Amino acid sequence: MDLGIRGRAALVGGASSGLGRASAERLAAEGCRLAIWSRGEERLVAVAEEIRRRHGVDVVSLVGDAEEPGAAGRIAAEATAALGRVDIVVLNAGYPPPVDPTKTDAAGWARAFQLLATTPIELATALLPAMRAAGWGRIVAILSSGIRQPIPDLVYSNAGRGALAAWLKTTARLVAGDGVTINGVLPGRLSTPRIESLDRGRAEGTGQSIESVRAAHLAAIPAGRYGRPDELATLVTYLASDLASYQTGTFSAVDGGLISGLP
Numbered sequence: 001m002d003l004g005i006r007g008r009a010a011l012v013g014g015a016s017s018g019l020g021r022a023s024a025e026r027l028a029a030e031g032c033r034l035a036i037w038s039r040g041e042e043r044l045v046a047v048a049e050e051i052r053r054r055h056g057v058d059v060v061s062l063v064g065d066a067e068e069p070g071a072a073g074r075i076a077a078e079a080t081a082a083l084g085r086v087d088i089v090v091l092n093a094g095y096p097p098p099v100d101p102t103k104t105d106a107a108g109w110a111r112a113f114q115l116l117a118t119t120p121i122e123l124a125t126a127l128l129p130a131m132r133a134a135g136w137g138r139i140v141a142i143l144s145s146g147i148r149q150p151i152p153d154l155v156y157s158n159a160g161r162g163a164l165a166a167w168l169k170t171t172a173r174l175v176a177g178d179g180v181t182i183n184g185v186l187p188g189r190l191s192t193p194r195i196e197s198l199d200r201g202r203a204e205g206t207g208q209s210i211e212s213v214r215a216a217h218l219a220a221i222p223a224g225r226y227g228r229p230d231e232l233a234t235l236v237t238y239l240a241s242d243l244a245s246y247q248t249g250t251f252s253a254v255d256g257g258l259i260s261g262l263p
């Protein structure tokens with residue numbers, strides 16, 4: 001199936017690993033030109049080279065820290081300069097640490113909101129005017145199942161992503177008439193280094209084996225397994241495509257049935 005995005009320019013965050021990397025790969029496979037960004041230059045450059053070699057598309061790597069105020073404006077400007085324009089943006093970066101929700105502090109909230117809300121909102125805001133003027137744009141945010149079913153020790157993540165979801169929904173309605181769609185995807189538990197480190201941290205913190213931590217998570221996933229990054233990337237790419245032109249303001253889970261409530 002032709003997704004109609006060959007030659008489109010896409011900016012993908014957190015693209016040196018996990019879900020961002022899988023999304024970048026899938027967009028490249030559809031013929032998109034890419035700017036990818038994250039903090040660690042070495043890994044980013046290696047991933048850019050691999051995607052370029054595998055899919056034969058231009059890939060620019062941009063170094064930035066989503067926890068740093070001002071990073072979004074710079075990344076948006078550098079991506080636009082490198083690609084000529086940005087048609088598609090995948091909002092994604094890192095994660096705040098697990099914390100007991102009764103022991104949060106102001107510095108932790110400030111970092112979490114910068115990373116999960118302020119930076120992605122500033123990035124999308126910087127890129128929206130050109131998308132609206134062109135009459136075509138796609139914004140896809142990688143959120144979390146935690147915005148529908150809060151995850152016990154990830155209160156910074158639940159709340160920060162909830163703020164971003166509220167902005168996405170509000171803005172999607174405003175720009176829908178200009179050919180710009182804005183959607184969110186909600187991963188449940190997909191096998192990436194992030195999930196590996198969360199499971200390891202839980203095992204160390206509770207004195208359980210990593211196998212029993214995983215078994216407890218698996219018991220809550222009707223599909224009976226963790227997902228693969230490409231299972232999320234397929235949806236990200238569809239939402240970024242020309243085919244998804246009438247879908248906006250939606251939040252779709254990729255979670256093997258983990259979320260038990262209605263949407």
Ligand SMILES: NC(=O)c1ccc[n+]([C@@H]2O[C@H](COP(=O)([O-])OP(=O)(O)OC[C@H]3O[C@@H](n4cnc5c(N)ncnc54)[C@H](OP(=O)(O)O)[C@@H]3O)[C@@H](O)[C@H]2O)c1
Nearest residue numbers: 014016017018019038039040066093094095189190192194
């Ligand atoms: N995997 C899941 O099942 C799952 C479930 C729910 C939510 N999520 C969320 O989805 C996002 C991606 O997770 P993942 O599983 O793909 O994790 P991952 O494999 O660890 O990848 C994270 C990516 O983000 C980059 N990154 C980290 N901190 C950053 C920062 N401050 N600024 C810019 N880039 C940063 C990393 O590169 P550098 O370290 O070099 O910057 C890396 O490229 C995270 O927000 C995660 O919390 C994932």
